[in-house]
Amino acid sequence: MKKIIVACGSGIATSTVALQALKEGLEKRGKLDLVSFTQSSIPELPSIANSHDLLVTTAQGGEGLGIPVVNGLPLIIGINTDQVIDEVIEKLGL
Template sequence: MKKIIVACGGAVATSTVAANRVRELCEKNGIAVDVQQCRISELAGRAEQADLLVTTAKVSRDYGVPVVHGIAFISGINLAATEAKILEILGN
């Protein structure tokens, strides 16, 4: 099972939308995932437990795991490319 952390500024609105879309994407592609949400400020303490970080805010820090900018789940712009990148990282 892959662990994905979805982060935004407040860990409520945009991360909830993005987390649900990531779950749907993985389910559709047969990938077992544990998707959790948090604030960007909490990533440093949680990133090492994850296989992938999806953020709805830009981050420049290297957390030692792949980071995908997931604003496409909110805006719809470049959605297919974002989904393809997530699937590539998760090995599907």
């Protein structure tokens, strides 16, 4: 099981929307049962990143934590959502 962090500035607003879009996209591709999710704020990332495989963020931050980072902003605005889902699947090797 791969672990994904979905993060935004507060860990509540845009990360919730991005998480839902990510789940829907992974479910359509038959990959949802292969991953688990943690919703987080950017300031919390240093304390949890080492136990996860990927970070999807809707805000700036998260680089240099030792895990791949995917820009999750398209999940919020609904443009290029499929490309983000494809990138998540590729980076996780699903």
